[in-house]
Each structure stands twice: as structure tokens, then as C-alpha cells.
Amino acid sequence: MREFSTNPPTLDGNNVAFKRQEIRDYFHKTFDLFEKIFEVLKDDEVFYQKSEPTRHPMIFYFGHTATFFINKLILMKIIQERINPHFESIFAIGVDEMAWDDISNGSYQWPKVSEVRAYRAKVKVLVDNLITHMPLTLPITQDSGMWIVLMGIEHERIHVETSLVLHRQMTLEFVKEVAEFHICQEVGEAPKNELISIPTCQVKLGKEKSHNLYGWDNEYGNYEEIVQEFQASKYLVSNSEFMEFVASGGYENLDFWDDEGKKFLEIRKAKHPAFWILEDGKYRYRTLTSHIHMPQNWPVDVNALEAEAFCRYKSQKEGMIYSLPSEAEYAALTRHVEIDKLEIIEEKDANLNLSYFSSCSIDKFMFKEFGDVVGNVWQWSRTPIFGFDGFEIHEAYDDFSTPTFDNKHALIKGASWASSGNLIMKHARYAFRKHFYQNAGFRYVISRAVENENKSHFKDAEVLKICQEDYTNTFKKECVQIALKFANKKTKALDFGCATGRSSFELAKEFEKVEGIDFSARFIQVGVSLKEHGELSCGNTLIDLKKLGYDTIKERVTFYQGDANNLKPNFNSYDLVMATNTKERLYEPKQFLQDVYNRINKEGILVLILPKEMEVLGALDEHFELMHEESKESSKLRIFKKSMTR
Numbered sequence: 001m002r003e004f005s006t007n008p009p010t011l012d013g014n015n016v017a018f019k020r021q022e023i024r025d026y027f028h029k030t031f032d033l034f035e036k037i038f039e040v041l042k043d044d045e046v047f048y049q050k051s052e053p054t055r056h057p058m059i060f061y062f063g064h065t066a067t068f069f070i071n072k073l074i075l076m077k078i079i080q081e082r083i084n085p086h087f088e089s090i091f092a093i094g095v096d097e098m099a100w101d102d103i104s105n106g107s108y109q110w111p112k113v114s115e116v117r118a119y120r121a122k123v124k125v126l127v128d129n130l131i132t133h134m135p136l137t138l139p140i141t142q143d144s145g146m147w148i149v150l151m152g153i154e155h156e157r158i159h160v161e162t163s164l165v166l167h168r169q170m171t172l173e174f175v176k177e178v179a180e181f182h183i184c185q186e187v188g189e190a191p192k193n194e195l196i197s198i199p200t201c202q203v204k205l206g207k208e209k210s211h212n213l214y215g216w217d218n219e220y221g222n223y224e225e226i227v228q229e230f231q232a233s234k235y236l237v238s239n240s241e242f243m244e245f246v247a248s249g250g251y252e253n254l255d256f257w258d259d260e261g262k263k264f265l266e267i268r269k270a271k272h273p274a275f276w277i278l279e280d281g282k283y284r285y286r287t288l289t290s291h292i293h294m295p296q297n298w299p300v301d302v303n304a305l306e307a308e309a310f311c312r313y314k315s316q317k318e319g320m321i322y323s324l325p326s327e328a329e330y331a332a333l334t335r336h337v338e339i340d341k342l343e344i345i346e347e348k349d350a351n352l353n354l355s356y357f358s359s360c361s362i363d364k365f366m367f368k369e370f371g372d373v374v375g376n377v378w379q380w381s382r383t384p385i386f387g388f389d390g391f392e393i394h395e396a397y398d399d400f401s402t403p404t405f406d407n408k409h410a411l412i413k414g415a416s417w418a419s420s421g422n423l424i425m426k427h428a429r430y431a432f433r434k435h436f437y438q439n440a441g442f443r444y445v446i447s448r449a450v451e452n453e454n455k456s457h458f459k460d461a462e463v464l465k466i467c468q469e470d471y472t473n474t475f476k477k478e479c480v481q482i483a484l485k486f487a488n489k490k491t492k493a494l495d496f497g498c499a500t501g502r503s504s505f506e507l508a509k510e511f512e513k514v515e516g517i518d519f520s521a522r523f524i525q526v527g528v529s530l531k532e533h534g535e536l537s538c539g540n541t542l543i544d545l546k547k548l549g550y551d552t553i554k555e556r557v558t559f560y561q562g563d564a565n566n567l568k569p570n571f572n573s574y575d576l577v578m579a580t581n582t583k584e585r586l587y588e589p590k591q592f593l594q595d596v597y598n599r600i601n602k603e604g605i606l607v608l609i610l611p612k613e614m615e616v617l618g619a620l621d622e623h624f625e626l627m628h629e630e631s632k633e634s635s636k637l638r639i640f641k642k643s644m645t646r
Helices: 016-040 044-048 058-075 113-133 145-168 239-247 259-268 304-318 327-336 461-472 475-484 502-507 521-533 589-597 618-622
Strands: 195-198 201-205 223-227 230-233 276-279 282-286 291-293 378-384 409-413 430-433 492-496 513-518 535-538 541-544 557-561 574-579 600-611 624-632 635-642
Touching: 016 058, 016 113, 016 145, 044 058, 044 113, 058 113, 058 145, 113 145, 195 327, 201 327, 223 327, 230 327, 239 304, 259 304, 304 378, 327 378, 327 409, 461 502, 461 521, 461 535, 461 541, 475 502, 475 574, 475 600, 475 624, 475 635, 492 502, 502 513, 502 521, 502 557, 502 574, 513 521, 521 535, 521 557, 574 589, 589 600, 600 624
Parallel strands: 492 513, 492 574, 513 557, 574 600
Antiparallel strands: 195 230, 201 223, 276 282, 282 291, 378 409, 409 430, 535 541, 600 635, 624 635
């Protein structure tokens, strides 16, 4: 598959014209590869199937990566006009099983596949034109327009892999063979695993912003750790080695599973790995598009909960304490085999970058005495993802990482056969919920280290500041109380710019249903956490819903991530719409004010809390009657009643 998979362009160079062409080639190969993998789906009807209940139908992902380009280019004011606002709304959000992702079947009227293909073609032309003509100086930095283009390309590379996982979870009746997608044919007995010692060393993680390859925000910064001597398995755990755990009743013995693992077993009714198929009393193996005889020497594909359960089983069996490696221990392993200074491993040396469209034998690619230090399948770690010292968000994608700094997303290391682009770079850091399936397996270690849980709690200073302001200052509460006096009906309310959720909870005291929407998941995760736990430590302030009088009505509130300038069509029929915190994110205020009219019921109320210097556009007067106006602190509160003059 070399025609699709190529190493990403560097950010530096001496020739702008050459760099444009390099990025242009990379973009087209990425865009074409993404569309190619959807040829696995048997016909267009399959695009509307779900292979995984916690995910959207495939049509969402087919449209998602293209709309990502447009939404980010609009946000950063690189382009001014959308291609299809409807598509750029419904395909925008919902890929990581967050509480604010809307994946219910009834939420959308999905378009025809042919319409999405036509849309993707338009996006391809637009991005190609930008690459060719937009201003460019070298090196490319994070404030460059070309950085946003590269962000879109690398985002699509991520979805190449995650879409392949979803396609692999489709039942065989919905997929077909694609001639170019050859799987490895080397199947045999697995080599016996053993432990090898890694000496004590100091590792340094993170990179500088001057690095010459694109990176996501969580890669930048600094982290150092002295890793004490530990032992690591020579090979990844094979299907053969994991079979011992399954045959010994590992999925039935709850002693091997923690609380999250037990919940996984209860929901999934799992008795074996997801890509094992039990047929006539024998296990077969699911590749991308077929069932084959069990490849005993390939690595097992499991989620983190299954990997952890295996380690507990092995610990009990052998009287030693096995665990998954930490992120730092994985770095020590790469240092031990002397690949820690290589930015990218070539596919001739590892099973990655779509060398095959499957795993291969765990001893095919050796790094000194260790197999698959990089490539074949991702390796689960025991480290929850966190931000390094010096971590900073990028304004174009401010919630790429921070919503995962929640102690629930475990880092995966090393890349897989389906990884390419940023995914195979030395500094890559990706994390998933422990019950997620990826092209991921594991190796085990015996380690004396104790994971420092404190490092996994990233403190977002901006979110902490807003949280403290929302819940200690009565401003929003008072604004809501004034607005409620003008609301005739109190069935359903929408809280735009809900931030950390104070105004949404306050509205729920009188409304039967409240939908809080904010542009950034960084903020709404505070409200989600409060709903789940009832209280939250916000810096030196403890937010307690019970003391605030919200504990009995919190279930009336649902939080969503969304763009006020391009809201999904299912947000409608409101008796009250409240819009706050909109100065920075309301990049098309006229469009917003015109659109919100259609989302408000007859006699409904629109509440605007804007900075004093931000005037309401005259177009609003055509559709709404001003009912109330006053100044509150540095803001101006205005309440309008929907008129029927339109």
C-alpha cells in the first residue's frame, strides 16, 4: 500500500514551492486512502449500520473528516464561507463516547452516501487550492494557516485507523474484500515468551515547539522520570498465550477483573476477545474482511481491561506481580533497543504504515532481543494520559486532549499495522477508554514502580477560573432569575455558552428539560462531572450541587458540545433560549440571531448576555420584541420575546 502510505512532511525546509507540493501529495494520499478503506463496506446501505453500539453509523465517519477541515478553517478565519452548513453540523461531534456525544439513532436524518461523496470532493478541491495558494513561510509554526491544514490531514490519518477498527467489527455479510488490502500469510505456532531485564535509566518525554514534525498538543512539554530496573516480556502476548487465560475460565473468574472490568463483562457478555469467533467449538480469527484459522503467532487484540485481567491471572498463577508497562517504562524499552532517537520507524523494520492489512507473527520484526517494540499492534499501558509540564492547548482544537485527562483514558504506545502519519512518530501520545477496542494488544512487565496518579490530573487554569466565577459569583443565577419572570411556558430551555453549567442547573429549577451547549468540551465536562458525582473540587473551591439546591433537578440537564453558529437541527422547540459567553465564539452573530428564531417556540424568550460593547444587530428587531434591558457588571442583559412578524 505504498501508494497511500508515506511519511509526513517536515515543517522546515528551504523551498516553499517544494514544501507546498510535499504537503499537497500527503493530503491527497491521505484523503484517497480514507475513501479507499470505505470500499470495504459491501454497499451504500451498510453506511447506515453501526458496528459498535457506542458509535455512530459509518456515514458519520465518512463525512466527519471532511467537515473537520471546514470547521477548523472557519474557526481560524482562514476561509469565510462554508460548503454545506448542515453537513458541517451533523458530522462534527461524537467520536469518543463522551457524555455530551449525541449518538442516538433518532437524532439525525443522514444524507445519501452519494451526497457525502460529492461533499468530500468539494472539500478536496478547497483544501488543495489552499495548500497551493495560501501564504506560507518556513518553518511552519502553530500560528500558520498551513498548520491547520496539517491538523486536518493528521486528523484524517487517525480516522483511517479507527475506521478500520469499526469496519473490522462489522459482521461479514456487510463487508467485502478489497484487492489491494493484502493480509499477512505467515501463520504458525507462537514462540515461547520470556522476561528480559531493562536496566535503570532516566527517560525524558515531550518535545519542543521547534520540533520539525507536526504534533498534537499533548506531545509538547517536559516530563522526566528515573525508571527503576524492570523486566518486560520479550514478545507481545500472542493469541496462543492468551488462549491459556480463556481456557482457564479467565472471563468467568471475577477475581481477575476490577470494577470497570466487571461492568464490561456484564454489558458485553464477553467470553473471549472480540476478534475471536467461536465456530463449531473452535476459535477462528477475524481479519478486516474474513474469518481465518486462528493465527497462534499473531498478537492478541484486546482492550485494556482484558489485558489487565490477564496480568492478574498470570500473577496468581506464577506468584509474581505482572502488570502493563507505564509510559515511562515503554520509553525505557525503546532506549534499551536504541530506537529512542529515531523520529519514525520505517515499514521495512516494523509492521506499520499499512505494510499489511493485518497483524503478523510476534517474532517477525525484532528490535535487538525484543519483538515489536514498535508496530504490529498498539500496546496498552497502565498510565492514564496527562499533560506534561508546559502543556498548552491549541486554540483551533482546544479539546483534543483535555477531556481525556480524566483518569479514564489509558495511553497506548508503539503503533499498529494500521497506523501512519503522526501515529507512528516517536512522540505520539494517544489514549482511549479501557473498554475500547483498537488494533491493540499488550506486553507485560514485572515492575517495582508505583504509578504516580497525581500526574494524571491536569489542571486547566482557564477552566478552573471560569468554574470558580460561575459557582461563587451570583451573576448568572440572577440573570436566569430575571429571565424566568418573562417565560410563559417552562417545558424546554436551551443554554448557549453554558460554560461549566451554572446557568443550566439554575434553569432546571423551573424547566422540565434543559440542554446546555458550549463550543468546548473542556468546559462542559465540569457540568457533566457535577451531574455524575454531585460535587467537584475546583481549585480551592468545592462545588456542591446539594448545597446549591441542584441535586434533585440535575437529571433535567443534558450537556452537549456544539457550535452556536452551526448548530445541529435536532436542537429545537425551546420556550427559552439563553445565550452567554458568546463574544469569542460567536464568529457569525447575524447568522446566529437569524437561526435561533427558528428554534424558539411561539411566545418563546431569547435571553442575551453580551459584553456592553457588543451591540445586538438590528436584524434582531425584525423577529423579536425587546422586553427587558439592564446592565449587570460588565455585561448587558437583554430579554426578547419572539414576535410573529416574520
